[in-house]
Amino acid sequence: MKLASRRAALALALFTAGSLCAVASSLIAKPADVPERPIETRVAVIPINFDRDRPERKEFGKLIFRGGLNLFGRSRHFGGFSGIALDASGTTLLAVTDAGAWMRATLAYDGRWLKGMEDVTLGPILGHDGKPLRTDAERDAEGLALTAGDTHAGQALISFEREHRILRYPFTTKSFGPPNGVVRLPKEAEGMDANQGLEAVALIHAGRLKGTVVAFSERLKDANGNLRGWLIGGRGPGPITVRRLGGFDITDAAGLPDGGLVLLERRFRYSEGVKMRIRRVSAAELKPGKLIDGEVLLEATDRLNIDNMEAIAVHRSRAGETILTLMSDDNFSPFQRSLIMQFALP
Numbered sequence: 001m002k003l004a005s006r007r008a009a010l011a012l013a014l015f016t017a018g019s020l021c022a023v024a025s026s027l028i029a030k031p032a033d034v035p036e037r038p039i040e041t042r043v044a045v046i047p048i049n050f051d052r053d054r055p056e057r058k059e060f061g062k063l064i065f066r067g068g069l070n071l072f073g074r075s076r077h078f079g080g081f082s083g084i085a086l087d088a089s090g091t092t093l094l095a096v097t098d099a100g101a102w103m104r105a106t107l108a109y110d111g112r113w114l115k116g117m118e119d120v121t122l123g124p125i126l127g128h129d130g131k132p133l134r135t136d137a138e139r140d141a142e143g144l145a146l147t148a149g150d151t152h153a154g155q156a157l158i159s160f161e162r163e164h165r166i167l168r169y170p171f172t173t174k175s176f177g178p179p180n181g182v183v184r185l186p187k188e189a190e191g192m193d194a195n196q197g198l199e200a201v202a203l204i205h206a207g208r209l210k211g212t213v214v215a216f217s218e219r220l221k222d223a224n225g226n227l228r229g230w231l232i233g234g235r236g237p238g239p240i241t242v243r244r245l246g247g248f249d250i251t252d253a254a255g256l257p258d259g260g261l262v263l264l265e266r267r268f269r270y271s272e273g274v275k276m277r278i279r280r281v282s283a284a285e286l287k288p289g290k291l292i293d294g295e296v297l298l299e300a301t302d303r304l305n306i307d308n309m310e311a312i313a314v315h316r317s318r319a320g321e322t323i324l325t326l327m328s329d330d331n332f333s334p335f336q337r338s339l340i341m342q343f344a345l346p
Helices: 003-014 022-027 187-191
Strands: 039-041 043-048 063-073 081-086 092-097 101-110 113-124 141-149 154-160 165-171 181-183 198-203 213-221 227-232 238-242 249-255 261-269 273-281 295-301 309-316 322-328 338-345
Touching: 043 113, 081 154, 081 249, 081 322, 092 141, 113 338, 141 213, 141 249, 154 198, 165 198, 187 213, 187 227, 198 261, 213 249, 227 249, 261 309
Parallel strands: 063 113, 081 141, 081 309, 141 198, 198 249, 249 309
Antiparallel strands: 039 113, 043 063, 063 338, 081 092, 092 101, 101 113, 141 154, 154 165, 165 181, 198 213, 213 227, 227 238, 249 261, 261 273, 273 295, 309 322, 322 338
């Protein structure tokens, strides 16, 4: 497909995402229900290169491409991935969707190169009553951060948009929830409307803020147009802001081994298609009242192989590399794709 045609198709699909255009919401085929129990799901994969025209190219910005896959799940519940986590080995993936489901899968590698996804299971995220989340407002999960255990069993935080909240979830290979705790949000977060909400949640893994929860809104801005976020708990709680560069919005965040963060950002304009950016935030920048600039690691337009990139996770490879794993939210739309890709941070 020519670039112009591909961009037009992608733009039409992204036009339906989030708050971009309620009129086009009929193009989104988000399932009206969730799986009643964990179900195994077959997934076909097609390997992708980040640069379609120059597949031999591996360096992009300050990152090194480590492979990507276009995913085709054999279930109407497969899609909408908005938050992910990986175990220390990078082989078990845990994800949540904005339709109230969780997914666990095994990633396969050829050396350092991502080559496949296997053993895929989908299941329902449970509410306080022990039943699957039902309404669109309550099941819009957007962010995921592990706080204990690993991707097989442990405890995680999930941030939800629309009904803005961060809940603590115990999980096993068979179930996700019910929640056993709530992260109390700052009063400033009450100013978010339905689609400005808690798009990202992360945990600080090292340094003076170890154990601190970091939450970011998608588009809640301060008086200067910068994006609002919060350090919650820990030694230095308080509000933070991220400088809004080029009209990008935050879609996810993940903690780095050194106590810093990576931010995943997206910009969409109907006239230009979709763009993606990854920024690194140092531990020193994470202070209450601080305006964060961060370091741009990668910025990409749809000339490269991106879609509606919404989820990011971090793990250390056996070789000691810091690996960033990204997934896209296809909005359950036939015009979009569920992509997974990895980059190494030298």
